[in-house]
Amino acid sequence: MSTIAFIGLGIMGSPMAVNLANAGHSVSGYNRTPDRTEPLVKAGGSAADSIADAVAEADVVAIMVPDSPDVEEVLVGEDGVFDNAKPGTLIIDFSSIRPDVTARLATQATERGFALIDAPVSGGEPGAINAALSIMVGGAAEDFERAKPVLDAVGKTIVHVGPSGSGQTVKAANQLIVAANIQVLAEAIVFLEAYGVDTAAAVEVLGGGLAGSAVLNQKAQKMLDRNFDPGFRIDLHHKDLGIVTAAAREAGVVVPLGAVLAQLMASARANGDGGLDHSGLFRGVERLSGRTS
Structure with a gap:
């Protein structure tokens, strides 16, 4: 079981974080709107006051935010993941963003001592609730294997489709x-x-x-x-x-x-x-x- 920081608890992120908690992972969630953490807390997870707080002890950081600038802000922004996560942390970006942005962020992650895979999902809210998402994963094969237990807790069809950016x-x-x-x-x-x-x-x-x-x-x-x-x-x-x-x-x-x-x-x-x-x-x-x- 992993210690997971989940950033972005919207329509998709909230049920995904809940499913991770239900699978036995230790999940700390952060959302700009604090009341969105309530379902995760009820499932046995915890609420973080900031991204820095959420990722400090995490082995895995999961991100589910709307667009490319949002992912960039979460990762490289002030008090973001890159400045606060432990070396060796695996970052799983479930967001749907531009492939070129993903590839650039993956390179930056490697330079900072992290591993980043892009793992956008399909299946909508029902798929997120039922842990039946289709997940298309880009990144290194070894990072995909490391992420598999986390992906298995939220998805049903999970396929490694190539290097960074391929998932997007x-x-x-x-x-x-x-x-x-x-x-x-x-x-x-x-x-x-x-x-x-x-x-x-x-x-x-x-x-x-x-x-x-x-x-x-x-x-x-x-x-x-x-x-x-x-x-x-x-x-x-x-x-x-x-x-x-x-x-x-x-x-x-x-x-x-x-x-x-x-x-x-x-x-x-x-x-x-x-x-x-x-x-x-x-x-x-x-x-x-x-x-x-």
Whole structure:
């Protein structure tokens, strides 16, 4: 069992930290909003007053924050991980950030006597709660093996996909696929409703054929119910599609559908939907169709 500092206890980080505590690890959590530590404390973990306090005795530091600047602040900022963790500490970054930033931070970590792997996750809030996340890991093979007991406590499908930054690259591809699935599912449901079809029955039969997907299973009912409480916010998916389009341009790869999806996400944010679950793209299809719920 490891002594783990968990930085970032939001929608995803909180249940992940709880699962680590339930697995028997000693977990100290830090979040900018202190009340977010309550579920971890109830699970037997502890609350830290600062990043420095959380990481001081940790063997492993786990990070789950929104974007590249946030990870940089946690690691290299004043009173951050690099200035306060013990030499040899393993840093697992579960955040979804730019691959180039991850690679640069991994180099800095090595120079400071730490090991850093990028381990972004997929599966949303249900996957985090049920410890069933898919985790794509970039970094050295020996660091991946060292991290495996921690990863096993929060994930189900855990794959080492290459050197530093590779996990983030695979996560960017994941977010492209997920966004496309959500968008076409939203379009299909608006289409079905326009014809007065029994949409619940339609979703059931579609789920049993080639159109079936994890996105359909998890997001169709939210669209039918018009319940867009966030499991993964449009704001964050907008950020991820920005990573996709920028990285694709750098690689000389054409992602025309990805570019359209990025614009649809931007439109959703401009219409005030940024805080909704990404299934809230459904509202954008309704707006474009001149239909409102």
